[in-house]
Amino acid sequence: MNNYNAYSDEQLLPLLREEKPVCDYAFDVLFNRYGSKLFSYCLFLTRNRSESNQVFHDAWLKFFLFIKSGKCVEKVLPFLILTVKHLIYDNARKINRNKKIRNELLTLSDWDSKIENTSRKQDNNELIELIHVAVDSLEDIYKEAFILKRFQELSNEEIAKLCNESVECIRKRITRATNMVKKILEPYIKEFNEK
Helix, strand or coil: CCCHHHCCHHHHHHHCCCCCCHHHHHHHHHHHHHHHHHHHHHHHHHCCHHHHHHHHHHHHHHHHHHHHCCCCCCCHHHHHHHHHHHHHHHHHHHCCCCCCCCCCCCCHHHHHHHHCCCCCHHHHHHHHHHHHHHHHCCCHHHHHHHHHHHCCCCCHHHHHHHHCCCHHHHHHHHHHHHHHHHHHHHHHHHHHHHC
16 A cells, blocks of 8 residues: 555545545545644634534535546645635525624644743633634634645735635734734733733
8 A cells, every 4th residue: 555645635636536445544634634634724703613513514425526527637635625615605604694704713832932921720711712812813814825835825916815815814814813913912912921
């Protein structure tokens, strides 16, 4: 058996069109590579674990059928993220609700360097809440760019393609969003580190 984990995405995608077990191995590698990031993104958009599970599985199914039909995907994760966005928008239309997508998936581990001197759980919980407030205070266009860059680890080019904007515009949005979040959190982080 080949070591499919060593294969690049470009090498794995054509294998999805092969017969079993090759197809299954290739899919498993891609799923393991991107599954947790995609589920986090689903959860961050829906804020509902059940809905996230449904959207997550539907996105993978659409991806698989898209590739199986002979079509090409340039990058796997951006394709999946775009599929998730479309599924969520479609679901919202179907049940006739205008749900505003909220972007606030920040975890304590992403901010460890800012709070390494903070030892009390109460302080950590307060800081997490401040991070959520800081990200929530951003306009939607800045929130989306910030989350895609910081947590989905997409390049500016990939984000620009997803958002249908220029790379320069996305770069500026990410810079502004990061500066806004830092500015909001700066006095609180200083206070926490002094404790």
